[in-house]
Amino acid sequence: xxxxxxxxxxxxxxxxxxxxxxxxxxxxxxxxxxxxxxxxxxxxxxxxxxxxxxxxxxxxxxxxxxxxxxxxxxxxxxxxxxxxxxxxxxxxxxxxxxxxxxxxxxxxxxxxxxxxxxxxxxxxxxxxxxxxxxxxxxxxxxxxxxxxxxxxxxxxxxxxxxxxxxxxxxxxxxxxxxxxxxxxxxxxxxxxxxxxxxxxxxxxxxxxxxxxxxxxxxxxxxxxxxxxxxxxxxxxxxxxxxxxxxxxxxxxxxxxxxxxxxxxxxxxxxxxxxxxxxxxxxxxxxxxxxxxxxxxxxxxxxxxxxxxxxxxxxxxxxxxxxxxxxxxxxxxxxxxxxxxxxxxxxxxxxxxxxxxxxxxxxxxxxxxxxxxxxxxxxxxxxxxxxxxxxxxxxxxxxxxxxxxxxxxxxxxxxxxxxxxxxxxxxxxxxxxxxxxxxxxxxxxxxxxxxxxxxxxxxxxxxxxxxxxxxxxxxxxxxxxxxxxxxxxxxxxxxxxxxxxxxxxxxxxxxxxxxxxxxxxxxxxxxxxxxxxx
Amino acid sequence: xxxxxxxxxxxxxxxxxxxxxxxxxxxxxxxxxxxxxxxxxxxxxxxxxxxxxxxxxxxxxxxxxxxxxxxxxxxxxxxxxxxxxxxxxxxxxxxxxxxxxxxxxxxxxxxxxxxxxxxxxxxxxxxxxxxxxxxxxxxxxxxxxxxxxxxxxxxxxxxxxxxxxxxxxxxxxxxxxxxxxxxxxxxxxxxxxxxxxxxxxxxxxxxxxxxxxxxxxxxxxxxxxxxxxxxxxxxxxxxxxxxxxxxxxxxxxxxxxxxxxxxxxxxxxxxxxxxxxxxxxxxxxxxxxxxxxxxxxxxxxxxxxxxxxxxxxxxxxxxxxxxxxxxxxxxxxxxxxxxxxxxxxxxxxxxxxxxxxxxxxxxxxxxxxxxxxxxxxxxxxxxxxxxxxxxxxxxxxxxxxxxxxxxxxxxxxxxxxxxxxxxxxxxxxxxxxxxxxxxxxxxxxxxxxxxxxxxx
Numbered sequence: 009x010x011x012x013x014x015x016x017x018x019x020x021x022x023x024x025x026x027x028x029x030x031x032x033x034x035x036x037x038x039x040x041x042x043x044x045x046x047x048x049x050x051x052x053x054x055x056x057x058x059x060x061x062x063x064x065x066x067x068x069x070x071x072x073x074x075x076x077x078x079x080x081x082x083x084x085x086x087x088x089x090x091x092x093x094x095x096x097x098x099x100x101x102x103x104x105x106x107x108x109x110x111x112x113x114x115x116x117x118x119x120x121x122x123x124x125x126x127x128x129x130x131x132x133x134x135x136x137x138x139x140x141x142x143x144x145x146x147x148x149x150x151x152x153x154x155x156x157x158x159x160x161x162x163x164x165x166x167x168x169x170x171x172x173x174x175x176x177x178x179x180x181x182x183x184x185x186x187x188x189x190x191x192x193x194x195x196x197x198x199x200x201x202x203x204x205x206x207x208x209x210x211x212x213x214x215x216x217x218x219x220x221x222x223x224x225x226x227x228x229x230x231x232x233x234x235x236x237x238x239x240x241x242x243x244x245x246x247x248x249x250x251x252x253x254x255x256x257x258x259x260x261x262x263x264x265x266x267x268x269x270x271x272x273x274x275x276x277x278x279x280x281x282x283x284x285x286x287x288x289x290x291x292x293x294x295x296x297x298x299x300x301x302x303x304x305x306x307x308x309x310x311x312x313x314x315x316x317x318x319x320x321x322x323x324x325x326x327x328x329x330x331x332x333x334x335x336x337x338x339x340x341x342x343x344x345x346x347x348x349x350x351x352x353x354x355x356x357x358x359x360x361x362x363x364x365x366x367x368x369x370x371x372x373x374x375x376x377x378x379x380x381x382x383x384x385x386x387x388x389x390x391x392x393x394x395x396x397x398x399x400x401x402x403x404x405x406x407x408x409x410x411x412x413x414x415x416x417x418x419x420x421x422x423x424x425x426x427x428x429x430x431x432x433x434x435x436x437x438x439x440x441x442x443x444x445x446x447x448x449x450x451x452x453x454x455x456x457x458x459x460x461x462x463x464x465x466x467x468x469x470x471x472x473x474x475x476x477x478x479x480x481x482x483x484x485x486x487x488x489x490x491x492x493x494x495x496x497x498x499x500x501x502x503x504x505x506x507x508x509x510x511x512x513x514x515x516x517x518x519x520x521x522x523x524x525x526x527x528x529x530x531x532x533x534x535x536x537x538x539x540x541x
Numbered sequence: 542x543x544x545x546x547x548x549x550x551x552x553x554x555x556x557x558x559x560x561x562x563x564x565x566x567x568x569x570x571x572x573x574x575x576x577x578x579x580x581x582x583x584x585x586x587x588x589x590x591x592x593x594x595x596x597x598x599x600x601x602x603x604x605x606x607x608x609x610x611x612x613x614x615x616x617x618x619x620x621x622x623x624x625x626x627x628x629x630x631x632x633x634x635x636x637x638x639x640x641x642x643x644x645x646x647x648x649x650x651x652x653x654x655x656x657x658x659x660x661x662x663x664x665x666x667x668x669x670x671x672x673x674x675x676x677x678x679x680x681x682x683x684x685x686x687x688x689x690x691x692x693x694x695x696x697x698x699x700x701x702x703x704x705x706x707x708x709x710x711x712x713x714x715x716x717x718x719x720x721x722x723x724x725x726x727x728x729x730x731x732x733x734x735x736x737x738x739x740x741x742x743x744x745x746x747x748x749x750x751x752x753x754x755x756x757x758x759x760x761x762x763x764x765x766x767x768x769x770x771x772x773x774x775x776x777x778x779x780x781x782x783x784x785x786x787x788x789x790x791x792x793x794x795x796x797x798x799x800x801x802x803x804x805x806x807x808x809x810x811x812x813x814x815x816x817x818x819x820x821x822x823x824x825x826x827x828x829x830x831x832x833x834x835x836x837x838x839x840x841x842x843x844x845x846x847x848x849x850x851x852x853x854x855x856x857x858x859x860x861x862x863x864x865x866x867x868x869x870x871x872x873x874x875x876x877x878x879x880x881x882x883x884x885x886x887x888x889x890x891x892x893x894x895x896x897x898x899x900x901x902x903x904x905x906x907x908x909x910x911x912x913x914x915x916x917x918x919x920x921x922x923x924x925x926x927x928x929x930x931x932x933x934x935x936x937x938x939x940x941x942x943x944x945x946x947x948x949x950x951x952x953x954x955x956x957x958x959x960x961x962x963x964x965x966x967x968x969x970x971x972x973x974x975x976x977x978x979x980x981x982x983x984x985x986x987x988x989x990x991x992x993x994x995x996x997x
Contacts, residue, residue, distance in 0.1 A: 336892050358894070365894040372885040380886040382572070382907035388886075391903070392893035427572055443889065 018071035042226035097172035103164035114152030162193035195533035306507035322504035369444035373456035375436035386424035434465035641676035643763030690749035694742030772943035787863030800878025851939035918984030
């Protein structure tokens with residue numbers, strides 16, 4: 009088979025620091041080549057280098073990139089512009105920011121065709137419609153005149169793919185195309201990409217951090233770390249016989265681990281939620297009249313025993329985060345009760361709530377926004393202790409306690425004097441956990457605590473959470489959209505859809521023998537790793 | 542002699558003291574200290590700051606007013622009588638210039654008047670000739686005096702710099718001097734020293750020669766333009782910083798409460814600033830100034846001297862400017878607070894049961910600080926220019942008060958003369974230009990360093 013793209017000994021430097029160290033690979037016609045790595049490993053830089061869209065400060069120190077035996081680095085910029093879009097097309101992670109919000113999606117596809125193919129107006133429109141049909145966008149004639157904000161995330165990604173396909177490229181670079189999407193939509197997009205590959209004999213450079221997606225999509229795989237390709241192999245061989253130790257650990261982290269859990273725990277229920285309803289009023293007009301309600305949470309009941317974990321699974325917009333906020337009394341509860349140790353929290357005033365604030369804490373999704381950038385780590389952890397009057401009262405012994413907490417979450421004691429921006433995502437998440445632990449809570453609401461983290465960091469954080477549970481018998485309400493981590497952490501699983509719990513049961517029951525159609529669909533959509541030893 | 546502080550004097554000194562306190566507080570936080578260190582790593586920012594310090598120095602000199610007691614005519618009188626007019630330290634330094642008023646226009650460094658006058662000589666013949674200036678010596682060695690002034694200036698600035706290096710080096714004077722000379726210090730001290738030398742030497746030269754010449758000429762009634770320009774510094778700087786002082790608390794309190802509390806508080810504040818900002822600014826200010834004028838005419842007991850009267854008018858103008866100019870910043874702060882209050886660290890604080898006030902103090906204000914600082918520095922130059930425009934239109938400061946706006950206003954007629962009288966306008970322009978340019982350059986740098994979006 010002929011190779012479409014060959015990258016040879018590509019090295020990139022910024023000032024004197026090496027970003028890529030002699031990266032080489034080839035992509036053959038009709039092949040899906042997956043570039044896997046954690047954030048900062050240089051996979052996106054590689055794709056930018058192929059498009060010659062590197063930022064000015066980064067320069068190519070050696071190597072060459074050939075597209076069908078033409079060296080891309082030798083071309084003048086005017087030639088390169090013709091190649092971009094026509095021979096190599098690209099789709100991005102964020103379909104929301106990649107589309108121009110003031111142009112209809114049809115016009116945006118038409119623009120690309122006009123620039124590169126120079127067709128007549130009618131022919132262009134016909135072509136756009138047929139492209140929309142190809143990417144399975146419903147009612148293509150009608151959608152032509154829609155604006156990006158009228159489309160859902162998955163539909164926008166389909167439009168992006170239509171733009172990429174418009175000029176029949178030889179190579180499609182897909183940079184984390186499904187990371188921002190829900191599982192079911194991710195499955196549809198992946199299926200679409202495979203179908204297009206088969207129809208057009210297209211080559212795809214697929215950049216991702218998700219091993220399971222790779223297993224499902226790729227023909228060949230390359231693993232990157234610190235700007236180097238560590239291992240390159242056919243997909244099957246890769247998953248069956250990983251060579252490099254880093255690859256092995258990456259695969260192990262991605263698999264998660266099912267551990268035997270003691271069943272039949274004690275009956276004392278820590279948290280009981282009964283028929284919880286949270287409606288947000290829709291206000292309109294000059295006098296802000298309430299014209300209707302968004303039913304974010306619509307009659308949800310569950311309970312969490314002491315020292316156990318309930319995983320609340322659902323796609324974005326299913327109301328799972330709102331439940332967390334309702335338990336924290338941060339949103340107004342429309343109806344139903346939230347009972348903590350048999351006390352109805354909804355009835356309490358802010359002052360009466362204070363002792364319960366200590367017992368229920370929260371860990372957030374985005375480690376970058378969860379910590380105030382203007383406070384030192386020590387002050388961040390201290391805040392809750394002072395506000396809720398937990399732990400020692402004088403500053404010196406508080407400092408001592410903060411040190412203990414930092415050590416407990418595997419950080420160093422001297423970190424207390426630093427500021428959040430000096431830490432990586434995983435470290436910040438640990439700080440967030442230490443902050444929650446500072447007030448000795450009995451229930452921690454983990455709102456997608458691992459979804460912003462790399463695979464290996466994710467498994468470390470999960471391990472930490474489990475260790476803490478064993479030590480102090482804290483309960484977790486674990487809110488997530490990622491089914492692959494559920495077996496690792498959860499005792500019970502509740503699946504949510506449109507504000508309602510559709511299925512609820514023990515982890516094994518739900519994961520292995522799902523009853524509800526939606527749960528089945530979710531489990532089917534989630535990309536799976538092949539069962540290796 | 543007694544100290545007689547005007548209202549604006551008191552405010553200026555309060556501001557300076559609070560600035561110093563703030564600087565002291567800031568110097569204890571390593572993060573903020575590092576940021577300001579970064580600001581001054583740029584030589585442009587350093588030079589601008591030195592220039593601004595010079596302007597501040599003149600403002601402060603001009604903000605200490607004294608009243609001298611009258612010569613006791615009867616030694617028996619028990620109460621000490623004070624003179625009618627108040628004198629600032631700057632006036633004392635330039636006392637020779639105040640006394641040496643000429644008859645009318647004269648060009649910079651001129652020995653004779655600018656226009657011919659009709660004179661009748663002893664023989665009774667009427668002639669037109671350029672009259673010599675009263676307070677300028679006709680045969681003078683300007684070179685010698687300049688040389689002397691420059692040497693003095695170099696000595697003064699050298700003394701200041703040596704003092705500073707001594708303070709900085711803490712014993713190791715020689716190395717520090719060498720490093721500064723070669724520009725190897727972490728902060729661009731060489732630039733700072735060169736700026737200081739330039740400013741001090743220029744000022745000493747002007748000052749020495751002002752005993753023998755009118756360095757920047759004289760105006761219509763023979764007043765010295767250099768003295769006027771220097772007196773105007775106080776008016777400009779005062780309007781720049783005191784207005785901000787009045788505007789800032791209003792903008793911060795309203796902006797943050799609108800953003801954080803939402804609901805009807807937000808609605809009320811939004812309606813307020815939308816209404817206020819849809820009224821033309823000049824109209825509002827003119828109306829305010831007229832009301833205040835009437836009020837002051839009806840209450841002559843509020844002030845004892847003309848200086849106090851014009852000072853009161855300045856204070857009112859500052860207040861009116863402050864009341865009309867908070868809307869822009871308020872809008873910015875409301876939007877930013879809205880954004881910050883949705884971020885998770887604020888939710889975390891709420892989950893800890895932290896009170897609203899503490900959330901504002903600890904989580905919101907520190908994250909708004911860069912916006913506040915940037916807009917303060919930007920507004921400063923805008924307000925200095927606004928003073929000039931308002932005085933030109935006639936709704937600015939008191940006409941008897943020295944200000945660049947008033948100088949420009951007078952220059953309107955002077956520019957129409959033939960030959961043109963250019964130096965009033967020119968002096969006002971140069972003094973104002975340097976101040977505004979320095980403030981803008983510094984604010985650019987501050988914006989670059991403090992705005993987190995500029996960090997990549």
